[in-house]
Amino acid sequence: MLNKDWKFKEVYPEISCYTTTWNCAAGGYPVEDSILSFSWCDKIVVVDGGSTDGTKERLDKLKEQLGDKLEVYEIPIDETNPGKDGYQKAMALAMCATPFAIQFDIDEICKGDSLKWRRMVKEMSPSIDILVLPVMEPYGELGKLRINDEHNVQKWRIYRTKPEITHGIPDGDRLERDGKIYSKGGSDGCFPIHIVHNQMYPSKPVESARNLAALKRTKEWDGYKNAWVTLVESGEPYVLHLGHVNLKQKIQHYLTSWMKWWNLLYSRPMNNNIYFEGFEASEISEEMIDEKVEQLRKETPTIEL
Numbered sequence: 001m002l003n004k005d006w007k008f009k010e011v012y013p014e015i016s017c018y019t020t021t022w023n024c025a026a027g028g029y030p031v032e033d034s035i036l037s038f039s040w041c042d043k044i045v046v047v048d049g050g051s052t053d054g055t056k057e058r059l060d061k062l063k064e065q066l067g068d069k070l071e072v073y074e075i076p077i078d079e080t081n082p083g084k085d086g087y088q089k090a091m092a093l094a095m096c097a098t099p100f101a102i103q104f105d106i107d108e109i110c111k112g113d114s115l116k117w118r119r120m121v122k123e124m125s126p127s128i129d130i131l132v133l134p135v136m137e138p139y140g141e142l143g144k145l146r147i148n149d150e151h152n153v154q155k156w157r158i159y160r161t162k163p164e165i166t167h168g169i170p171d172g173d174r175l176e177r178d179g180k181i182y183s184k185g186g187s188d189g190c191f192p193i194h195i196v197h198n199q200m201y202p203s204k205p206v207e208s209a210r211n212l213a214a215l216k217r218t219k220e221w222d223g224y225k226n227a228w229v230t231l232v233e234s235g236e237p238y239v240l241h242l243g244h245v246n247l248k249q250k251i252q253h254y255l256t257s258w259m260k261w262w263n264l265l266y267s268r269p270m271n272n273n274i275y276f277e278g279f280e281a282s283e284i285s286e287e288m289i290d291e292k293v294e295q296l297r298k299e300t301p302t303i304e305l
Helices: 031-037 055-069 084-094 114-122 207-217 221-234 247-265 286-299
Strands: 015-021 043-048 070-074 100-103 108-111 130-136 144-146 154-160 165-168 174-177 180-183 191-194 238-241 302-304
Touching (some): 015 031, 015 114, 031 055, 031 108, 043 084, 055 070, 084 100, 084 165, 154 191, 247 286
Parallel strands (some): 015 043, 015 100, 043 070
Antiparallel strands (some): 100 154, 108 238, 144 302
């Protein structure tokens, strides 16, 4: 006779999530919101590049809240390494000791039902090592989604933690010079690659990501908007990228940090400026930044969600 109090318990594989930080407080990154949104994972791995702006102290407070679930490793950034962003991510992935890991940026929020995240991981086909998930990117304000070609609506996010999978510059995009490896411009230096031969590691988009990408590619904006609404209401997993909500903050952080990083990665002149051509970062006034924000708002295509 069956025990009437017996209940089925669904078992899931252990999952880590991992991210990187470096002077994120100064850049206005939502450190706490980002990390806490992934607190349903079994482990949260953060590699800090040697922050000096209060980021480490914020991580310490999160450690008090999350306990052993949060693991923070300090690995100082080598400022001369063109691919340092990818190197940081590679170190964070290498610290994940669970069968699966979720990669997220510190300006991203985990969205969707955590149980559906766990089931998505559990049901990954043995033939798949990396899943591509939808990424929502508000632009200028939360209610507007960027729809130009610069926004990629799907990104690599769920990984099997195989030792051969890492992050870096893929083989076809690598430019070797003076003992250093640069990107020719085809990647941000963080792509999933094979640790031995640097070839791109195979991945597969989930159905929702594939559908959104197809609608965006064919510019079916009503269908694209409706697909996002359906996805959000269903509780299916996706990532909310907040990096372009506050455009002024985005530009200011670029001028103080990322301008140098990107120029080194792509072996460009260090004064190359994607927002203010011909100007040094030190020459940019707050008024110029405000004008650029308004220009970007007007010229960047978005849809209301």
